[in-house]
């Protein structure tokens with residue numbers, strides 16, 4: 001006898017528990033995972049619809065009381081059933097509840113019925129709007145300035161902004177908007193449902209002739225097997241092929257230096273995919289989802305494209321999903337969540353900047369978009385292209401293992417040269433009594449640029465910066481002797497009292513002199529963009545500076561505006577954090593200065609070197625994207641560190657070799673897997689004791705190395721105490737098993753809302 005676990009129709013609230021039903025023999029062939037079925041539900045046995053998420057041949061309850069499925073509605077390859085199967089896989093892979101997983105794959109649960117959708121569109125040009133904004137700001141007309149800010153941040157500009165969104169997020173009122181409409185600044189229109197927000201964009205793009213490397217990449221990715229072996233096959237045949245698993249999915253790692261024309265390669269591959277009647281998803285990190293990037297796709301593919309981004313209203317999102325489901329569009333561009341676009345004929349998933357941290361979800365289930373993309377593609381027989389100038393160690397490792405096919409682009413498209421890089425030793429500067437944050441060499445190059453009216457970027461590497469202790473004299477940063485990561489300062493009563501390893505809990509009291517050179521100048525490192533801005537003003541009073549970081553630019557709108565000002569030549573120097581590293585081309589930038597290149601080496605994470613390499617290589621990639629060659633200055637206390645040396649030489653291969661060796665020695669991913677167990681509770685002792693209990697349970701498992709329990713790197717967040725346990729093993733299946741058992745154990749404890757436990761894999 002066969003049994004099915006069924007999630008009742010997704011509009012029902014308590015989804016969490018799958019219900020088990022018996023499968024009548026006559027339906028066994030059709031009742032596959034993902035099938036939509038009809039079942040009698042509840043006391044009244046009302047007939048409801050549900051999806052099969054799992055099959056088994058053992059009943060969980062009394063067989064005589066288990067109800068039967070009454071009919072299979074659809075057994076086909078509908079997007080929903082695939083997404084549900086995917087959700088099920090994610091739940092098992094990453095832990096958490098089925099409800100969490102379903103929420104992740106179906107962000108729009110129900111179609112939101114729009115009452116009357118209104119749109120606010122500009123009637124003056126972007127330049128005029130900028131000018132008007134300045135004027136109104138001087139007059140302190142803040143309500144109107146807010147409206148202009150919203151309009152200026154629309155992508156594309158002509159499309160305007162959703163009325164409700166404007167009122168909600170920018171506190172606009174009908175009175176203000178009407179007044180502005182009367183002045184001829186904007187119009188308020190009611191839009192029809194399923195509107196394409198990008199309808200009125202002009203599309204026409206010159207398709208560049210690919211260079212030899214790009215062409216070779218496209219040919220390899222699109223070689224006949226990559227589309228469909230049988231050519232243009234019918235939906236029925238395709239369904240067949242997918243079910244028989246005939247269409248093998250393939251993953252490509254496109255490793256190309258910055259500016260090597262990866263985006264061109266994606267677009268050509270997408271072109272082929274949609275010509276074959278299939279659909280494509282393009283994931284781009286939110287931070288890089290700029291007007292520039294999106295417009296390239298619109299210019300090429302017109303209204304076949306849709307974009308999901310965080311500034312769409314719920315209604316607009318819902319529209320985009322519906323259009324995708326109805327097959328009205330063929331390409332969806334967006335951040336992580338766009339991965340779950342309900343395309344039924346998905347042929348290709350592109351993940352640009354594959355190494356980006358934002359591809360990992362921070363809420364349950366803590367999935368990684370790369371892994372889920374590969375799984376989804378596998379289920380549908382689609383292909384995946386992972387693109388990066390600085391691939392993640394994981395992806396490169398899998399390529400080395402033969403899981404992914406590696407394709408390399410070695411030169412910049414369009415002939416631009418890679419910049420030359422100089423490494424400056426900050427310890428030397430101090431010895432030579434230069435106390436400025438700008439080394440002598442950087443200062444001189446800055447002076448040259450200012451004189452020659454060229455632009456430059458000063459980059460403060462602050463990725464994942466949570467503070468660390470370092471010696472101002474020799475650059476020493478105390479590290480954990482067991483885990484090869486830097487120790488994190490822990491404060492009690494507003495003062496740093498100790499340094500701790502956030503993996504294993506190793507702890508030392510805060511030293512009062514440098515353990516290496518004995519200098520008294522040891523303490524928390526503190527340099528912000530604001531200080532850098534002030535120092536520029538002091539040392540280069542004539543320079544026009546703009547600053548950009550997460551705290552100052554008021555989210556993405558501000559971010560785009562700052563970048564636009566800079567691109568428009570309104571400033572000589574852009575000071576910022578990692579936010580300026582990508583998504584924008586600044587052809588007039590000929591100098592990039594990285595003020596403290598090694599900062600990201602101290603994030604207390606085993607990925608520190610990888611992050612550092614990525615940031616430095618990407619920052620360097622910003623220089624010299626135009627006709628003039630670029631120069632890069634990397635200032636660092638650790639000029640000999642391999643991440644710095646290899647980034648300066650743009651030598652990924654060497655970096656990878658050294659890094660993967662480290663990971664092997666210390667049993668870090670991708671060589672081994674890490675299970676992170678985060679225990680959260682308002683009661684500190686409960687969090688601590690329960691974490692210890694779980695660690696002990698985990699220690700009973702074979703072939704599993706356990707670290708902790710210890711306080712999480714953020715030990716307390718919004719009054720909730722956080723403890724962590726880490727498990728390491730080379731065997732992923734074992735880890736998943738251990739996690740499943742712990743979940744059972746935790747469930748049995750019945751702690752309810754007093755204590756929650758989150759699992760994630762690394």
Ligand code: ADP
Pocket residue numbers: 208209210211214256257258259260261262263264265413414
């Ligand atoms: P990546 O995505 O690798 O950073 P892009 O695709 O953005 O690179 O290309 C960088 C620049 O080079 C862009 O301005 C693009 O228009 C241009 N470009 C790309 N391919 C070609 C080509 N084959 N011929 C001329 N210019 C190209």
Ligand code: ZN
Pocket residue numbers: 471472473474475476514515516517518519
């Ligand atoms: Zn020292």
Ligand code: ZN
Pocket residue numbers: 480481482483484501502503504505506
């Ligand atoms: Zn440690």
